[in-house]
Amino acid sequence: IEETMANQRDYISRPICNGISVPENKINSLVAEGHGQQILKVLQKFREQNIFFDFKILVKDEIIPCHRCVLAACSDFFRAMFEVNMKERDDGNVTISNLSPKAVKAFLDYAYTGKTEITNDNVEMLFQLSSFLQVSLLSKACSDFLIKSIDLVNCLQLLSLSESYGSVRLFDHALDFVQHHFSLLLRSSDFLEMNFEILQKCLEADELNVPEEESVLKAVLQWTKHNLETRQKYLPNLIKKVRLHQLPEKTLQDFLHSEEHLLKSANCSVIVNDAVTSVQNFSGLFPDARPSTTEKYIFVHKTDEDGENRHTFCYNIKTDKWKELPHTHMIDLPGSSLSSYGEKIFITGGCKGNCYRTVRLHIAEPFHDATDQTWCYCPVSNEFSIASAMKKPRTMHTSVVTLNQLFVIGGKTRGAQETRSLLDVESYNPLSKDWKSVSQLPRGIYYPEASACQNIIYVLGSEVEITDAFNPSLDCFFKYNAMTDQWSELVAEFGQFFHATLIKAVPVNCTLYICDLSTYKVYSFCPETCVWKGEGSFECAGFNAGAVGTEDKIYILGGDYAPEEITDEVQVYHSSRSEWEEVSPMPRALTEFYCQVIQFNKYRDPW
Structure with missing residues (x-):
């Protein structure tokens, strides 16, 4: 009886809908597929039937009725108009004088259907209206259409168009095209009509594709002389964008002589004379x-x-050919560090005396007679000279170049084997020939491996110098901002154990990569998330191999699999397509050696 009464109470307490008892807390969700498209179809039908209109667009001599909700949903221009207290909102109409009736109707067709056809004939009209009415999706579609059509004939026109309609994406693509085809554009009459701002942007770009810097200087003269009366005032700014210091001295002297009158009248003689110096x-x-x-x-x-x-040796990256070089007279003491700067190579520090060169043996020397000396090797003249000495002697350090300065980091100074790692960091300006102290490392680091990505220097290493098995773990990871002179310690999970002596750090397209010579794996570092990402594996690499990064490639060279098993193999990793390939081997099998990327002006190439 009690159970029956309880059931009756439960039944009585349920909600009643049209005389039907409905269970409590039961929810049915309705998801109507294609609801948005259905609404658009209904609104389009209202438009076709000329009903429920609440707004008018006045363009030229036509009055085009429409619905506010459609305009506001599709166009930021109209949405802002209806949200604020504008006269047009209250009047129920707006006059548009810079668009044609055809353009406005094309916009409304798109607004009511979400569809339009972009063609060569209407793309500029659609681009203009989408820019003015702030229809972002349509503007992007027009931009994408034009990007696919960029060629030598229309690239300068599209640059101008992108500026007019505020399309950063189209502007960047068109400018990139102009820069990469600059040599071809120089032969066209369109180049002579290029506006000053665009020409200046081109001249600023590292990516400007020209066979030699002299052609940039000739282009500036050609453009200026095309309309000398109005363009002469731009010459000082344009001349400064030419990298005059990369030209041969004779070319500069000839330029001063042949264009003496123009340079003086445009106040450019001083600029060129400074370049000669x-x-x-x-x-x-x-x-x-x-x-x-x-x-x-x-x-x-x-x-x-x-x-x-x-x-x-030297390896020509373009031709995939090696060349043995003549005796260089280079002084590379045990524990020294080597870095390329411009067309020269700087060697810093190291130990004097008869120290072991092999890392495992060098680190265990009872005394390190470190030097503060710096040497400079010029491959063009094959001359070796002494440069300014560092502030502190150091050995087993690392060096790296960024922001036109050479930085030396870590290592040990002169003293007994138990001497702690240096915290001092120094930078060298090859033009002023001065060393200066910068901010210290957060803490001591052994076996430092450094890589520069734009103005950021990453340093990896171990906080332990020697372990029983001589396999110190990779447990130090620092970042140095060369612009602000600030160090920070990064906490990034490597995902597995790494040996500090078997890691190579290289820059690839301004991204830090590490190559693990023990597992044959490559990782890239994301500074935003502070996470390492696996990028694949290479076939094999000897311990103590060399590694360099250039553009989108990593080269891994030589190394040893055992004391008597040294390899001459060279592998290259293409980061853009995550593929490895084997290229020409070195002339000789090597392990524990210096390797650096260096480039020369073609007219000065010694190799």
Whole structure:
């Protein structure tokens, strides 16, 4: 009886709908597929039937009725008009004078249906109206259409169009096209009509595709003389964008002589004379040569344990060919560090005396007679000279170049084996020939491996110098901002155990990559999330191999699989397509050697 009464109470307490008892807390969700499209169809039908209109667009002599809700939903221009207290909102109409009736109707067709056809005949009209009425999806579609059509005939026109309609995406693509085809454009009459701002942007770009810097200078003169009366005022700014210090001295002297009157009248003589002085005093020390004007190499050097036998090669990245170089007279002490700067190579520090060169043996030396000396090697003249000394002697350090400065990081100074790692960091300006101290490392680091990505230097290493098995773990990861002179310690999970002595850090398209020589794996670092991402594996690599990064590629060279098993193999990783390939082997099998990317102006290429 009690159970029956309870059921009756439960039944009585349920909600009643049209005399039907409905269970509590029961929800039915309705999802109408295609509801949005159905609403659009209904609104379009209202438009076709001329009903429920609440707004008018007045264009030329036509009155075009429409619905406010459709305008506001599709156009930020109309939405803003209806949201604020504008006269047009209250009047129920707006006059548009810069669009044609055809354009407005095309916009309404798109607004009511979400569909339109973009063709060569109507793309500019649609681009104009989508820009003015702030219809972002239509504007992007027009931009994408025009990007696919960029060629030598219309690229300059599209640059102008993108500026008029505020399309950053189209502007960037068109400008990139102009820069990459600049040499071809120079032959066309369109180049002479290029506006000053666009020409200036082109001249600023590293990516400007020209065979030599002299052609940039000739282009500036040609453009200026095409309309000298109005363009002469622009010449000083344009001349400054030409990398005059990358030109031969004779070319600059001839330019001063042949264009003496123009340079004086435009107040440009001082600019060119300063460039002549720079070339005379600092030739080869300017790292800003445009890639298209240079020949790029991988420089490899090793001095054997006896200190007598030296092996020096260069690898032409473009031709995939190696070349053994003549005796370089380079001084590379055990524990020294080597970095390329412009067309020269700087070697810093190291230990004097008969120290072991092999890392495992060098680190265990009872005393490190470190030096503060810096040397400069010029491959163009094959000359070796002494540069300014560092502030502190150091050995087993690392060096890296960024923001036109050479940085030396970590290592140990002169003293007994138990001497702690240096916290001091120094930077060197090859033009002023001055060393200066910058902010110290957050803490000591051994076996430092450094890589520069734009103005950021990443440093990896171990906080332990020697372990029983001589496999110190990779447990230090620092970041240095060369612009703000600030260090920070990064906490990034590597996902597995790494040996500090078996890691190579390289920059690829301004991204930090590490190559693990023990597992044959490659990882990239994301600074935003502070996470390492696996990028694939290479077939094999010896311990103590060399690694360099250039553009979108990583080269891994040589190394050893065992004390008597040294390899000459070279593998290259294409980060853009995540593929490895084997290229020409080195002239000789090497392990524990220096390797650096270096480039020369083509007219100065010694190799």
